[in-house]
Amino acid sequence: MAVRLKDIARDLGVSVVTVSKVLRGNKDIGDETRRRVLKRMKELNYQPNMLARGLASGKTYTMGLVVPDLVHPFFAEFAKSLSAVLRESSRALIITSSEEDPEIERQEIRTLLHRGIDVLLIASCQSSLRNFYEIGDDRTPYLLFDRNFPHLAAHFVGSNDVLVGEMATNHLIETGRKRIAHIAGQGTSPAFDRLRGYRNAMIDARLPTPDSYVFTGSRLEETGDKVAAEAIKHFLALPEPPDAIFCYNDLTAIGAIEAVLAAGLRVPEDIAIVGCGNMPYNDYLKVPLSSIDHGTSELGRRAGELALDLVNSPEQPPKNILVPPTLVVRASTRPAVQAT
Amino acid sequence: MAVRLKDIARDLGVSVVTVSKVLRGNKDIGDETRRRVLKRMKELNYQPNMLARGLASGKTYTMGLVVPDLVHPFFAEFAKSLSAVLRESSRALIITSSEEDPEIERQEIRTLLHRGIDVLLIASCQSSLRNFYEIGDDRTPYLLFDRNFPHLAAHFVGSNDVLVGEMATNHLIETGRKRIAHIAGQGTSPAFDRLRGYRNAMIDARLPTPDSYVFTGSRLEETGDKVAAEAIKHFLALPEPPDAIFCYNDLTAIGAIEAVLAAGLRVPEDIAIVGCGNMPYNDYLKVPLSSIDHGTSELGRRAGELALDLVNSPEQPPKNILVPPTLVVRASTRPAVQAT
DNA sequence: ATGCTGAAAGTAAGCGGTTACGTTACGGGA
DNA sequence: TCCCGTAACGTAACCGCTTACTTTCAGCAT
Numbered sequence: 001m002a003v004r005l006k007d008i009a010r011d012l013g014v015s016v017v018t019v020s021k022v023l024r025g026n027k028d029i030g031d032e033t034r035r036r037v038l039k040r041m042k043e044l045n046y047q048p049n050m051l052a053r054g055l056a057s058g059k060t061y062t063m064g065l066v067v068p069d070l071v072h073p074f075f076a077e078f079a080k081s082l083s084a085v086l087r088e089s090s091r092a093l094i095i096t097s098s099e100e101d102p103e104i105e106r107q108e109i110r111t112l113l114h115r116g117i118d119v120l121l122i123a124s125c126q127s128s129l130r131n132f133y134e135i136g137d138d139r140t141p142y143l144l145f146d147r148n149f150p151h152l153a154a155h156f157v158g159s160n161d162v163l164v165g166e167m168a169t170n171h172l173i174e175t176g177r178k179r180i181a182h183i184a185g186q187g188t189s190p191a192f193d194r195l196r197g198y199r200n201a202m203i204d205a206r207l208p209t210p211d212s213y214v215f216t217g218s219r220l221e222e223t224g225d226k227v228a229a230e231a232i233k234h235f236l237a238l239p240e241p242p243d244a245i246f247c248y249n250d251l252t253a254i255g256a257i258e259a260v261l262a263a264g265l266r267v268p269e270d271i272a273i274v275g276c277g278n279m280p281y282n283d284y285l286k287v288p289l290s291s292i293d294h295g296t297s298e299l300g301r302r303a304g305e306l307a308l309d310l311v312n313s314p315e316q317p318p319k320n321i322l323v324p325p326t327l328v329v330r331a332s333t334r335p336a337v338q339a340t
Numbered sequence: 341m342a343v344r345l346k347d348i349a350r351d352l353g354v355s356v357v358t359v360s361k362v363l364r365g366n367k368d369i370g371d372e373t374r375r376r377v378l379k380r381m382k383e384l385n386y387q388p389n390m391l392a393r394g395l396a397s398g399k400t401y402t403m404g405l406v407v408p409d410l411v412h413p414f415f416a417e418f419a420k421s422l423s424a425v426l427r428e429s430s431r432a433l434i435i436t437s438s439e440e441d442p443e444i445e446r447q448e449i450r451t452l453l454h455r456g457i458d459v460l461l462i463a464s465c466q467s468s469l470r471n472f473y474e475i476g477d478d479r480t481p482y483l484l485f486d487r488n489f490p491h492l493a494a495h496f497v498g499s500n501d502v503l504v505g506e507m508a509t510n511h512l513i514e515t516g517r518k519r520i521a522h523i524a525g526q527g528t529s530p531a532f533d534r535l536r537g538y539r540n541a542m543i544d545a546r547l548p549t550p551d552s553y554v555f556t557g558s559r560l561e562e563t564g565d566k567v568a569a570e571a572i573k574h575f576l577a578l579p580e581p582p583d584a585i586f587c588y589n590d591l592t593a594i595g596a597i598e599a600v601l602a603a604g605l606r607v608p609e610d611i612a613i614v615g616c617g618n619m620p621y622n623d624y625l626k627v628p629l630s631s632i633d634h635g636t637s638e639l640g641r642r643a644g645e646l647a648l649d650l651v652n653s654p655e656q657p658p659k660n661i662l663v664p665p666t667l668v669v670r671a672s673t674r675p676a677v678q679a680t
Numbered sequence: 681a682t683g684c685t686g687a688a689a690g691t692a693a694g695c696g697g698t699t700a701c702g703t704t705a706c707g708g709g710a
Numbered sequence: 711t712c713c714c715g716t717a718a719c720g721t722a723a724c725c726g727c728t729t730a731c732t733t734t735c736a737g738c739a740t
Contacts, residue, residue: 002454002478004726015690020727030688047454051400052726055391055695070420071413080410083437087444092455095435097423104427114342114387115432138342254624281621284594344696355720360698370718392696395725
C-alpha cells in the first residue's frame with residue numbers, strides 16, 4: 001500500500017502530528033527534526049492521501065468544472081488552459097458536461113458539491129438561477145465563465161460580448177457593406193450581448209436594421225450549421241437580401257457559407273460572412289472564415305488564477321474579468337469592392 | 341452545512357450504522373426501518389460525503405482519465421461519451437491532459453493514484469512502460485485506450501488500426517488508384533498498425549510500395565497540417581508521384597489537400613486523399629474529406645463499461661476490445677476515372 | 681528561588697463514513 | 711423445555727489526516 005504519515009513517524013520515532021506539521025510547513029518544528037522528516041519523505045516517495053486530508057481539513061485541492069459541451073472547441077480549449085494552471089499548483093480538475101441540459105447541470109453541480117471541491121467553475125445552461133442558490137448554501141465559492149447572469153452577483157470570466165458584436169459588425173461596415181444581417185443565439189448572455197453589439201454598431205453607422213435582418217436560432221453551439229441554412233433561406237427571400245452576415249458563432253457561419261454557395265451566390269462577393277470563436281479549422285474551409293477570437297486560453301488562465309485566489313479568500317466581492325476579443329480577417333470578408 | 345448520516349440517525353432514533361446500511365442496500369434492515377430512513381433521506385436531500393466514504397471503504401466512485409490532448413476532437417468526444425456512462429452510475433471523472441509530454445503524464449498518473457481513483461483510463465504518450473509498473477504497485481486497475489503497448493498485458497479499448505489502414509488503402513485501390521502513398525505517424529501503436537494495414541492492402545493488391553511512398557512525421561495530432569506540406573513536397577518531387585494518399589489522420593489530410601491544391605493540382609482528380617478520424621468539419625472543407633470513422637463515442641462507452649466492471653473484479657484477465665472502423669466517403673476520393 | 685515566556689513536541693478528538701463483530705429477541709425443531 | 715438459528719439492529723474500531731489544546735523544558739527577568 002501507499003506510504004502514510006504514520007509510517008514516517010514510526011521510522012523516525014516522532015509523532016504523526018509532527019510529520020503532518022512538517023508536511024504543511026508549520027513553523028512549530030525544529031530544524032533538525034524537519035530535516036529528518038523531509039529526508040524520509042523523499043526516500044519513501046510520500047504523497048499525502050487527498051481523501052483523508054480533504055475530510056479532515058475541508059480543503060480538497062480539487063476544482064470542479066461544468067461545461068455545456070466538452071467537444072466544443074471553445075470549452076475544450078478553456079479546460080485545457082485551466083487545467084494547466086491548476087497543475088502548477090497541484091490541484092486536480094473534475095470536469096463534467098451538462099450536455100446543455102439544465103437538469104443534468106443541476107445534478108452535476110450537486111454531485112460535485114457533495115464530492116467536495118474547493119471552487120466550482122461553470123458555464124451554465126440554465127435560464128433560471130435556482131441552481132446557484134443551492135451552491136450558495138454549500139458555501140463553496142464559484143465563478144461563472146463564458147455565460148453570465150446579469151442579476152447574479154457572482155465572479156465572472158469571459159469575453160466582452162458587446163464589444164465582440166461591435167467589432168464584427170464594424171468590420172463588415174468598414175469593408176463597405178450596408179445591408180448587414182445577424183444570426184443570433186438565444187437565452188445566453190453572449191447571445192444577448194453580441195446582438196446588442198451588432199445593434200450598437202449599426203445605429204452608430206446610421207444603417208438600417210429591419211427586424212427581418214435578425215434571425216434568432218437556438219442551440220447554435222451544436223446545430224448552428226443547420227440553423228444557418230434556414231436563416232439563409234429566410235434572408236434570400238427578402239426583397240432586399242443582406243450583403244453581409246454576422247453569425248453568432250463559427251459553426252453557424254460555416255453553415256451560412258455552405259447555404260450561400262449552394263444558392264449559387266459567392267462569398268464574400270455577394271454576401272460577406274464573419275463568425276465568432278476562431279475555430280482551428282477556419283483556414284481550411286471552402287471559404288476561409290473571418291472570425292472574432294476570444295483569447296480562449298487566456299480566459300482559461302485567468303479563470304484558473306481567480307479560482308486559486310478564491311480558495312484563500314472566498315468572501316471577496318465579485319470580480320468581472322473581461323478578456324478583449326480580437327478580429328481575425330480571412331477570405332470570407334474581403335472587401336466587396338475590389339478597388340484596383 | 342450538508343446533511344450527514346448522523347443527522348438522519350438522530351432524527352429517527354436509530355444508529356448511524358443502520359442508516360449507512362440502508363444507504364447501501366444492506367439486507368440487514370427491517371422493512372419499516374428502511375422505509376423511514378429512506379423517507380428522511382429524501383426529505384433532507386441527503387448526499388453521501390464521497391471523501392469520507394472513499395477514505396473508509398477504499399472506493400472513491402471516481403475514475404481518472406489521462407489524455408494527450410483535450411482539444412483533439414477524438415479525445416474530447418471520447419471523454420464526453422465516457423463521462424455519460426459514468427454519470428449513469430453516479431461516478432465522477434477526473435480528466436487530466438499530458439500535453440503529449442511523458443514527464444507530465446508520469447506526474448499526472450501519480451497525482452491521480454494518490455488522490456484515490458477506482459480505475460485509471462489512459463491513452464499514453466510514453467514510449468517506455470515505466471509508468472505502468474508504478475501503477476501496478478498501487479494496485480489500481482487501469483485500462484489503455486487508443487494507444488496500446490504490445491508487450492504489456494493490459495486491458496485495451498481502441499480501434500482495429502490494422503483494419504483501419506487496410507480499409508483506407510483498399511478504398512483508394514477500389515477507386516482505381518495505383519500509386520498510393522502513406523503519411524505515417526510515429527511512436528504509437530495506431531501509427532504502427534495503420535502503416536501495417538496500408539502495407540497489407542498494397543501487397544494483397546500486388547501494388548508496389550517503394551520506401552519513398554511512405555513519409556513518416558511526428559506529432560501529427562497537433563501539427564499534421566504542417567507536416568503534410570513537407571510530405572507533399574517530397575511526393576511531388578518523385579519521378580512517379582502518387583495518385584492517392586492515405587493520411588494518418590484528418591489534420592494531416594487537410595494539410596495534404598491544401599498543399600496539393602497550392603501546387604496547382606486537383607483533389608481528387610490528380611491525387612485522391614483519405615484521412616482518419618472523421619472530424620466534424622470534414623464536410624465543410626475546400627474538398628470534403630473522406631475518412632475512416634473510429635466510432636469514438638462507442639469507444640468511450642465500451643471503455644466506461646469496462647472500467648465499471650474493473651471496479652468489481654479488478655483481477656480479470658486483460659480484455660482487448662476493438663471497435664470496428666467504418667469508411668465515410670466524400671469528395672476527396674471520388675473515383676479517378678468517371679466512367680459514364 | 682520563583683514565575684513567566686516561548687520553542688518544540690505530543691495528546692486527543694474528530695472529519696463522515698464503513699467494516700467486522702456483537703447483541704437481542706423471537707420462533708421453530710428436537 | 712431447551713437450544714440454536716436468524717432477523718434486526720447496535721458497538722467499537724478504524725480509514726489517514728488535521729485541528730485545538732496540552733505538556734515539557736530551557737532561558738531569562740524578578
